[in-house]
Amino acid sequence: MTNLIEMSHISKAFGGSKALHSVSLDLKAGSVHALMGENGAGKSTLMKILAGVHQPDSGEIFMNGEKLDLKSPRDALNAGISTVFQEHSLLPNLSIAENMFLGREPTTRFGSIDYSAMSSQTARALGELGLTLDPSQLVSNLTIAERQFVEIAHCIQADASVLILDEPTAALNAADVDVLNRNIRRLRDKGKAVVYISHRMEEIFELCDTVTVLKDGALVGTRMVSEITTDELIAMMVGRELQDLFPDRTDDKGDEILRVENLRITETAQPLSLTLHKGEIVALAGLEGQGQQRFLRSLIGRYHPFAGTISINGKALKMPLSTSAGVRHLQQLKVGFVPEDRKEEGLFLALPIAHNIAIGLHSRRPELAPARPYRSVIAHMMEVMNIKAAGPSAPVGSLSGGNQQKVLLGRYLAADLDLLLVEEPTRGVDIGAKSEIYHLLRDFTRKGGAVLVLSRETIELIGLCDRIYVVHHDTIVAEMPAAQATEHKILDAALMGGSTRQH
Numbered sequence: 001m002t003n004l005i006e007m008s009h010i011s012k013a014f015g016g017s018k019a020l021h022s023v024s025l026d027l028k029a030g031s032v033h034a035l036m037g038e039n040g041a042g043k044s045t046l047m048k049i050l051a052g053v054h055q056p057d058s059g060e061i062f063m064n065g066e067k068l069d070l071k072s073p074r075d076a077l078n079a080g081i082s083t084v085f086q087e088h089s090l091l092p093n094l095s096i097a098e099n100m101f102l103g104r105e106p107t108t109r110f111g112s113i114d115y116s117a118m119s120s121q122t123a124r125a126l127g128e129l130g131l132t133l134d135p136s137q138l139v140s141n142l143t144i145a146e147r148q149f150v151e152i153a154h155c156i157q158a159d160a161s162v163l164i165l166d167e168p169t170a171a172l173n174a175a176d177v178d179v180l181n182r183n184i185r186r187l188r189d190k191g192k193a194v195v196y197i198s199h200r201m202e203e204i205f206e207l208c209d210t211v212t213v214l215k216d217g218a219l220v221g222t223r224m225v226s227e228i229t230t231d232e233l234i235a236m237m238v239g240r241e242l243q244d245l246f247p248d249r250t251d252d253k254g255d256e257i258l259r260v261e262n263l264r265i266t267e268t269a270q271p272l273s274l275t276l277h278k279g280e281i282v283a284l285a286g287l288e289g290q291g292q293q294r295f296l297r298s299l300i301g302r303y304h305p306f307a308g309t310i311s312i313n314g315k316a317l318k319m320p321l322s323t324s325a326g327v328r329h330l331q332q333l334k335v336g337f338v339p340e341d342r343k344e345e346g347l348f349l350a351l352p353i354a355h356n357i358a359i360g361l362h363s364r365r366p367e368l369a370p371a372r373p374y375r376s377v378i379a380h381m382m383e384v385m386n387i388k389a390a391g392p393s394a395p396v397g398s399l400s401g402g403n404q405q406k407v408l409l410g411r412y413l414a415a416d417l418d419l420l421l422v423e424e425p426t427r428g429v430d431i432g433a434k435s436e437i438y439h440l441l442r443d444f445t446r447k448g449g450a451v452l453v454l455s456r457e458t459i460e461l462i463g464l465c466d467r468i469y470v471v472h473h474d475t476i477v478a479e480m481p482a483a484q485a486t487e488h489k490i491l492d493a494a495l496m497g498g499s500t501r502q503h
Helices: 043-050 073-078 096-100 115-128 144-157 174-189 201-207 230-238 292-298 326-332 342-346 353-362 375-384 401-413 431-446 458-464 487-496
Strands: 003-014 017-028 031-036 058-063 066-068 081-084 162-166 193-197 210-215 218-224 256-264 272-277 281-285 307-312 315-317 335-338 419-423 450-454 467-472 475-481
Touching: 003 043, 017 031, 017 043, 017 058, 017 193, 017 210, 031 043, 031 174, 031 201, 031 230, 043 081, 043 162, 043 193, 073 081, 081 144, 096 115, 096 144, 115 144, 144 162, 144 174, 174 193, 174 201, 193 201, 201 230, 210 230, 218 230, 230 431, 256 450, 272 450, 272 475, 281 292, 281 431, 281 458, 292 419, 292 450, 326 335, 335 401, 342 401, 353 375, 353 401, 375 401, 401 431, 419 431, 431 450, 431 458, 458 487, 467 487, 475 487
Parallel strands: 017 218, 031 193, 031 210, 081 162, 162 193, 281 450, 281 467, 335 419, 419 450
Antiparallel strands: 003 017, 003 058, 058 066, 210 218, 256 272, 256 307, 307 315, 467 475
């Protein structure tokens, strides 16, 4: 295979921080090339240079032997380089079709926008990914997973020679990942060069031909995937072999902290009940869109269930909780909610790390109480969570995705809570940071806390949790100890559809 793209000795600095140190990368036509490294290793910066978002301080880029001068994303797209960034770039107030053709809308012979052509071409691009979404639907009404697929369909629809996929499966469940992988192989077989950035090891070994590892902005090495083991790849990324990805479980189950009885998420849904004790990490598993998130958000007032009772530490909550004040009410009961979309719902990107962590501490104080700096608490959380940043005054928006996730989780771990409700605890987080987050959550429960978590990564739920509830059609269809669970058992229960509840 010939080199389609050659990135030669690329360097880039932001202020006094060196993001890339003379990194070289070759991409071959008809191949899937994995780009790996811990959060902050420089992967996204390197790809943003190839996508025309950033310009290198030094180094050169060649395509088919000819030098490229990429001064904007438009230059990259015109050269045949299309990107799906980890941070979604869709405009929520526009329709799917309008987003797909933004800036290059087809016109009729009278010069007006050809909405019919936009709609039909969008439907065709979505159909290739197995989606039946209405092209006229507003992006703001889509789930995180649906938005990700629209981004990928946009990338495919551009018919580029080079496709950059930055964490494309972070918001997808196993079935969606299979659909995506089939399309990536189809593009590879058509001679495209695909750059695949992911922290999911199983995807790298299943899908990719070559892997390049970056660490601290420098090139560690490039290897054929067929010639490397998982342990060797992890060692390249973190500088050591990673032992004990998941912490040991404990049998020290304490008092009941959460009880849900006969909750009906919708009028037609079957009632569900569950309990959670201090010292436990309990999972909500299942296929995408089966009600896990609706149930979790019923507990904070962001979704109004049809019926049911919920009590925390024996205190019954009046249902439904207020949409505007539900989260604040639960904070008073020492319950924290960690949302899936850290950028839109969790973090204040323009504010410093210190402010983002301290918000969780301030929110539990009386409204008229004088503010406190919490400097020692913030410094301790940054050290414990190994947040890589210039200091507590660094804006959260300047951090890598994994470090942003640590800041969000650190807000609630610092707030002395009893119960954490967590959506996707390690979305877009590297393997080393995943292990750190798993151990932090387990330490939280060892100190008497409890965690209710949902995740699309089944292996994560099996390794991290004590018990697993499987959700299908807005109700619980199975409950199993995580130590006895397998991916097959969970998928079987998720597909079974609740004809009989399993234990």
